Amino acid sequence: MRRRSGNAGDPAFLAWLAASEEHDRAWARAQAVWRRAAQELEDDPLAEALRASALAARSPVWPKVLAAASIAAVVLRGAAGGWRHWSGREQPQATQVAALPQFVTRVGERRAVTLPDGTRLDLDSDTRVDVALTARRAARS
Missing domain, CATH: 1.20.5 (Single alpha-helices involved in coiled-coils or other helix-helix interfaces)
Structure with a gap:
């Protein structure tokens, strides 16, 4: 059997x-x-x-699905926004229109500098600024 x-x-x-x-x-x-x-x-x-x-x-499944879809939408929106922002950035070295000298002040020195695009820099004591102008905007570091 x-x-x-x-x-x-x-x-x-x-x-x-x-x-x-x-x-x-x-x-x-x-x-x-x-x-x-x-x-x-x-x-x-x-x-x-x-x-x-x-x-x-047992909890219904749809709230979990809705939460997962919301998280995915936020992540995708953030990724799309980040991609748009970073892909639109120009690298100063690659598309540099004008290279300006380095601006430096010594200890105790202060100086005001106006760049060709109209930007005004007020340098305080013991400061160093590298400036590169690109076709879209001025990049400062």
Whole structure:
């Protein structure tokens, strides 16, 4: 009397089951225990209440999906904005229109400098400024 319901397609299970009649009897006892437990729990009001409570406690999936979609939208928007910002930047060394000298003040010295684009720099004591003008804007470091 071979009973193979449940794991009938599992080759390891079939090999174990075929190894001896004792395995077959053990499998039959295990199935009987599961059937009795299922029958006893089927009519148990406490088990039914627990089952209903567990089903009611499950949170719906859509809030999680909505949260994930919102996070993805924010990340994509940030990436698109960053790409637009950085791709529009010109590198001063590559598209430099005019190279200006380095402006330096010594300790205790102050100086005002006006650049060709109209930018005014007020240099305080012990300051160094490198300036490069590009076609789009002045870049200062």
